[in-house]
Amino acid sequence: MERIWLKQYPAGVPADIDVNQYPSLVELLEESFKKFADRKSFICMDKSITYRDLDEMSAAMGAYLQSKGLKKGARVAIMMPNVLQNPVASAAILRAGFTVVNVNPLYTPRELEHQLKDSGAEAILLLENFATTLEKVLPHTSVKHVIIGSMGDLLGFKGVIVNFVVRNVKKMVPAYSIPSAVSFNDALAAGRKLKLAKPTLTGDDVAFLQYTGGTTGVSKGATLLHRNILANVLQNDAWLQPALKKPPHVDQLFIVCALPLYHIFALTACFLLAVRAGGVNLLIPNPRDMAGFVKELSKYQVNSFPAVNTLYNGLLNTPGFDKLDFSKLKSCFGGGMAVQKPVADRWTQVTGVALSEGYGLSETSPTLTCNPADTDKFSGSIGIPVPSTWLSIRDDDGNEVPLGEPGEICAKGPQVMAGYWNRPEETAKVMTADGYFRTGDIGIMSPDGYTKIVDRKKDMILVSGFNVY
Known part of the structure; x- marks a missing residue:
């Protein structure tokens, strides 16, 4: 027509x-990280991060994920609301050569289990608020690596107060036990000591599994x-x-x-x-x-x-x-x-x-x-x-x-x-x-x-x- x-x-x-x-999304991301390094990229709860911050943190988290032996194209899930860790995680997964599986944090255990099993996700980054849902289904999935963040992780000193309120005042973090989990900030710190290996990606590689x-x-x-x-x-x-x-x-x-x-x-x-x-x-x-x-x-x-x-x-x-x-x-x-x-x-x-x-x-x-x-x-x-x-x-x-x-x-x-x-x-x-x-x-x-x-x-x-x- x-x-x-x-x-x-x-x-x-x-x-x-x-x-x-652009050959892949990675080139688009990295071009902007350099071109706009000093500009703010995200603001959340009065805290902002620059494109340079996003570059540095996503490279560190990407390197950490690579160090876990995940192969190119491995599916990595993100289960977070709109917090600063979310774009960091997304950019990290893409830059490491993996595929992002976006998960609604409000999913029931049954819905979460279906999505993790269907996608074959091997790792997940989530907020502690939703860890109890993950704990219930983890043994039935192929997820081997769990990175747990908290609301205040990237908010500086204010984050201490935010985390106290979220956990103790608003009681928004149900008790959970995932002994193998690593904290978001610990994963970042470990990744900063490593070097991100740039994968060879083309436009035909899978960037996202977006569940309908x-x-x-x-x-x-x-x-x-x-x-x-x-x-x-x-x-x-x-x-x-x-x-x-x-x-x-x-x-x-x-x-x-x-x-x-x-x-x-x-x-x-x-x-x-x-x-x-x-x-x-x-x-x-x-x-x-x-x-x-x-x-x-x-x-x-x-x-x-x-x-x-x-x-x-x-x-x-x-x-x-x-x-x-x-x-x-x-x-x-x-x-x-x-x-x-x-x-x-x-x-x-x-x-x-x-x-x-x-x-x-x-x-x-x-x-x-x-x-x-x-x-x-x-x-x-x-x-x-x-x-x-x-x-x-x-x-x-x-x-x-x-x-x-x-x-x-x-x-x-x-x-x-x-x-x-x-x-x-x-x-x-x-x-x-x-x-x-x-x-x-x-x-x-x-x-x-x-x-x-x-x-x-x-x-x-x-x-x-x-x-x-």
Whole structure:
């Protein structure tokens, strides 16, 4: 199909990205570590780390993991909320030549066991708050190396107070016993005495196993290659530019990262996009504490705020949010679930910035479509395909339907996964003969290339995180 949507692209957004710009994510990370060494990279609970810090700590942790005899491509899990250790762990695993398996810290033992066994993870980095869950399933998995961090690890002296409060006042760390575990800071210290061996990676090596929400039964690992994630980082970067060019000028891109980093949306649109741009992420460990969240936001002038409908709505209903300074806010990408028009309208009224709704899945790294980043109105659609992306609306027999007719949204592009981890039959079900990924969502494309989602092909509703068929 002809890319009819290209006519709708804002000035300066390319039709295609250069998918060969970096051999792997490691080159992107290390280029930014050097180029932006003195800039802040992450802020959490008033403590910031620079790109130099991130470089040094991830090299040390990567060297430590290598010293445990893990082979290239070994799966290493991360089970943490948005704390400074999370990006350090992620960068370490990638730089060491391993594959990141992101785990939701709120998983039940059964869910955790499934993911660790399915991925074949050999090591895990987690916070002590969730160690009791791991303890229950550890003997049934192939995990041999456990690194346990605490909330305050990288917060300096303040960390001592934070850890005391978390453990003794809020009682957020249930008792656990994992005798073989090593503390995060001890692993860092040991790694500092070692040298990281740079692995030979290509775009075809596996960077992340991103487990799907299990919307169709058992959770499956979307196999995301270095080139898949790289492509989506560059696609998001190109898409954001028109918004960033709007006055006033910004010296360093400031992103609010309230979406959990174990989710593909935050991984690409917050963490890696900021690294590519030399930006800084404000990590919010617990966005459910809305009053605390607003207090954090009051300290900074933010530029980009990717989130989901419930988060935008929650903030709008939190006292003090409407008094914040939004003069430097340039772009708000809504994804993860449908953004509701009343929420979008109120958001624009309060912040002066329209919500750009986007669409994607774990299987697509995630972004497939988005409304223009510099839009001044909420469209109610999922927007148009991002650069280098093709969308095709098809019937049950795989034929393209006419514009304006409903059909399954199918997508092709460099961000589409290699398949489901060790599940060739499942992969075959979602890939078409001509290389399109079948999303399972029903949409209608208008003559200008904008698409609206009208239904899920697979009948399923979510009840507070649980699937009901």
